[in-house]
Amino acid sequence: MFKKIAIAIATLALVAYCVVSYNLAKSIVMPKTLTLDEERKWIEEHNLLGNFDTYEKKDYKINAYKGYTINAQIVKSKDNSNNKYVIISHGFRSNRNGSIKYIDTYQKLGYNVIIYDVRGHGLNEKTAVSLGNIESEDLYMIIQDTYKRFGENIHLGLHGESMGSSISLSVLSKKPKLDFVVADCGFSNLYNLIYGAYKENNIGFLIYGVSAATKLGYHIDMKKTSPIDALSQNNIPICFIHGENDTFIKPKHSELMFENNKSMDELHIVPKAEHASSISVLGTDKYSEIISEFFKSIQKS
Template identity: 25%
Template sequence: MKKHINKLSAIQKVAAGIGGAVVVLTSATDFFAGNYLVNYAIGRGGDGGNRTVSDDADANIEAQKSADAETIINDAKKQMGLSAALFEEAHPAKDITILSNDNLNLYGAYYKNEAAASDHLWAIVIHGYRCDHNSMTEFSQHYYENGYQVVAPDLRACGKSEGNYVGMGWLDRLDIISWINWIIEQDPDAQIVLHGVSMGAATVMMTSGETLPENVKVFVEDCGYTSTWEIFANELKLRFNLPEFPLMQTASLIASNKAGYDFKEASSLTAVSKCEKPMLFIHGTADDFIPYSMMNELYEAKPGTNKQMLTAKGATHANSLYLLGESYWDTVFDFINSYIK
């Protein structure tokens, strides 16, 4: 009987050893995969901007796409690009820098509008994921031509700004507050609009949940996401056909240690629920990057009646402007002018 017990004990020890080795191996694999995801998605040199999705993309989104819409978008991009280039040539931006709360040098392009200085109208236009201020030139141009002083920042870890990790809007919200304060130093009577696209829209929304100076009047978000967690989990499925558990949990912990934030706290949805100032929500129905359904979630989360939605039927990601053309700007300025005196 004693020999039988000893045999069982030996078997149990071997089994426990094998089980422990499996756990260690699994944990190590999970850690390396999570670390790779962090570097890929938010590391400054990461490849997250090169997007290829699996063949089983949402059929509902695919059905929203049309050749006619794509033709309109492509033609508009060419025309607006030429116009923006002429604008840049006629009104070259001034280079400005500020220091972030964590001592990063942040770059901005400042389009100083001398003729409209007495109107005290200012716009901060905020670019998307893996882009820089140059991607917002069409936006800078329209605000400038409508009497605004315009600041187009490079978000941290983008363009000419310092930083090792992309902020996904969460770290950037504090940087935008620093830009707001810079504007108020130049013009204490400034009336400020924040307008962002994609990650820039998430930045706008995350900023909207903070306590802001009275100078900030209106927010415009174009195709922003509900949270960093949701958009990364969605992309994990579309790009790699992987479930969110356990990789997202591990990556979020690693991001918290390396970049200073976790993916769940970076929530536009939570921030918008605290926003009392006016906000315009814009989204394309054929967006296969940030789902169109997120706009309604965000709209419903924002309290009050000082909000509006603009749907671009058939627009793919960040292309509502190009599909809608002047009607995009008619809606934007009609909304803004309802709240700026």
């Protein structure tokens, strides 16, 4: 009798473990995302809209990895003769409107700004996401599309926030033609990030089930989303920015990538800033100054 009870309890525990693991995996790779209107409202409520509505814009679509369609928008520089471009990749569950807060920064520096909905987000078709690995394939094709649309001799860089930082750094393994990357509050490896969060909440044992569920259910290996691995032979200058009080993705992630990157780089830890809030804490002018000084350093090197 006791043996049967023990087997029943063990079976229930295993079923519960599998169910919880699957649901956690689903929340990672099939997240409930914000609409463009919801993200726009958040930007407005936090006074991050800036001069966005005054800029000339154009929506367009890009044929990305394996035929997946990406919705994009170019925010044109007021200097129409300018040949400087930056592609901004937004964070998890957000969309291209989440990148609005950075547009004034690059407009001040004379850049045309390309914002887009990352795979599975915004106006794009719903699909599983890897938070960097598969999306870097899309970004590589967005980079190629940018050169085709605007000229092979343009000055082109990337800017990424959180998941967008992961995407912007992961694409470097493909050796794209780029002039710089700004990586704001990014993580070094998705598996390690998730495991660390679970461990802090005393549920570290769930990582094995969640990892298995993402692989078996969605064909996504969290360990392969590893921006730090893309830096081993990188030669593109990188500016790392991270909030000192970021508890979601801790500053140690940017510090570790800064230490392992092989190219010219800088690391800025912003006092009092939480996750993805460095620009809010610093203000657009000081944030622009960090990037402007970084560009000057690149020119000197």
